[in-house]
Amino acid sequence: MLRAPGLIFATLILLACNAGPSTSEFSESQAQSGPESSDLVTSPISSTEEEVENRLANIGEEFSANPELQSAVLSGPEDHLSDEKSGERFTRPPAVKGLYVNAWAAGSRTRMDALVDIAQRTEVNAFVIDIKDASGYVSHSTEVEFAHEVSATEEIRIRDLSGLLMRLEQEQIYPIARIVIVKDPIVAVSRPDLAVQDSAGGVWIDSKGIVWLNPYKREVWDYHVDLAREVAQMGFPEIQWDYVRFPDAPEQERERAVYPGADGLSKTEAIRNFLSYSRVALASVGARVTADVFGLTTSASRDVGIGQLWESFIDVVDAALPMVYPSHYWSGSFGIDTPNAYPYEIVNSALGDALRRSAQVDGAASTIPWLQDFTLGDPPYGSPEVRAQIQAAHDAGINEWVLWNPGSRYTESALEPIGGFREEPLVRVGNTLIPVSRRWELIDTTTVLPDTLDGR
Structure with missing residues (x-):
């Protein structure tokens, strides 16, 4: 394949400079960025070892025509994947309590030592590890041919992925492979035919300077399934798709976007078809398939333009992970003027909607929520805010969660130590810090599922 390296490099630099929060800009409602929101915190890139170590993560028609494939995905997640195939090497915890680990941290012995120590001291039992993030680079030394063809292998961040998996196995930490799909500037530049097209000609670029892959393209599907199959065969028992959606942009921008290969399929059908296809494809290697979705999907009654509708994907994955970050909700969400100051209420309400649907x-x-362990606006997030979200999930009836911090630096004091808390933790409820056992004094119980309240 002939490419112009200088042009590609310049384009990637332009894209990196224009990267920003992936918070949606819908005119009527707020959609949330999520694990994909590594863009929310940025830092200069340096070549020194110390700074690289601490660097943040850079941030379907064939299916429709195949009755056998369609039939294979109609069963629920429990029927789809037997216990024997859910991971012979790693046993999935009864309740996943995880931390996001960006590729730079995963490739650093110092950073991994610190993260493993947190898991040894607390309730944490799982790590979500970047295999391909929004930069487009594959984190490890891959044998997937397409990754080499598009030059996605030029920044290896995890140099010993097999060794990392061996360590996690020894430490009894459950590994989950995160793979970003449509936000991939490397593929989009090298293979513009796989990108979203502009009605005026050329590749469609959003207002942030980001190019997006076309979710209708089977070649896009197969590239990511091949990466997933490879790391599953290395030992990852679970694949987590991120950016499994269409671009979020103002409607006037999206009107210019053209999707070759759509052939009359809706966006929600395209996303459902990919998830179904990938789930069947990865069943042969015993991998569970999960998907990160906008937090808004738990409550929105229709697709807001990105192809994610709760009822359309919830039965074709093994778990859905809505990004219910309080900082990402607009004023007025769930009747709250300042959502970021009400982490308990936002998370509890959003997850209650998810479970009812x-x-x-x-x-x-x-349903496994992504929870916020970073500060974006007031108040600053610390132990009370993080613990409030964990408690809110529990009170909604969900005991699983994953914390997101783009730099993979976590508030350990918010996590329950092995053996339990020595002192009762504080939580932020009703924009007030209060001991967790007294949260009921400030909670409007109409927003909480009543049959899950246990006085904890």
Whole structure:
């Protein structure tokens, strides 16, 4: 394949400079960026070892025509994947309590020592590890041919992925492979035919200077499934798709976006078809398939333009992970003027909506929230704010969660130590810091599922 290296390099630099929060800009409602929101915190890139170590993560038609494939994905997640195939090497915890680990941290012995220590001292039992993030680079030395063709292998961040998995196995930490799909400037530049097209000609670029891959393209599907299959065969028992959606942009921008290969399929059908396809493809290597979705999907009654509708995907994955970060909700969400100051109420309300909707879908997967362990606006987030979200999930009936911090630096004091808390933790409820056992004094119980309240 002939490419112009100088042009590609210049384009990637332009894209990196224009990268920003992936918070949606819908005119009527706020959509949340999520694990994909590594863009929320940025830092200069340096070549020194110390700074690289601490660097933040840079941030379907064939299916429709195949009755056998369609039939294979109609079963629910529990029927789809037997216990024997859910990971012979790693046993999935009864309740996943995880931390996001960016590729730079995963490739650093110092950083991994610190993260493993947190898991040894607390309730944490899982790590979500970047295999391909929004930079487009594959984190490890891959044998997937397409990754080499598009030059996605030129920045290896995890030099010994097998060794990392061996260590996690020894430490009994459950590994989950995070793979970003449509936000991939490397593929988009090298293979513009796989990118979203502009009605005026050329590749469509959003107002932030970001180019997006076309979710209708089977070649896009296969590239990422090949990466997932490779790391599953190395030992990852679970694949987590991120940016499994269409671009979020103002409507006037999206009107110019053209999707070759759509052939009449809706966006929600395209996302459902990819998730179904990948789930079947990865069943042969015993990998669970999960998907990160906008937090808004738990409550929005329709697709807001990105192809994510709760009822459309919840029965074709093994778990859905809505990004219910309080800082990403607009004023007025759930009747709250300052959502970021009400972490308990936002998370509890969003997850309550998710569970009620899942109850209406046969074979619905479990819901595992992404929770916020970073500061974006007031108040600054610390132990009370993080613990409030964990408690809110519990009170909604969900005991699983994953914390997101783009730099993979976590508030350990918010996590329950092995053996329990020595002192009762404070939580932020009603924009007030209060001991967790007294949260009911400030909670409007109409926003909480009443049959899950246990006085904890």
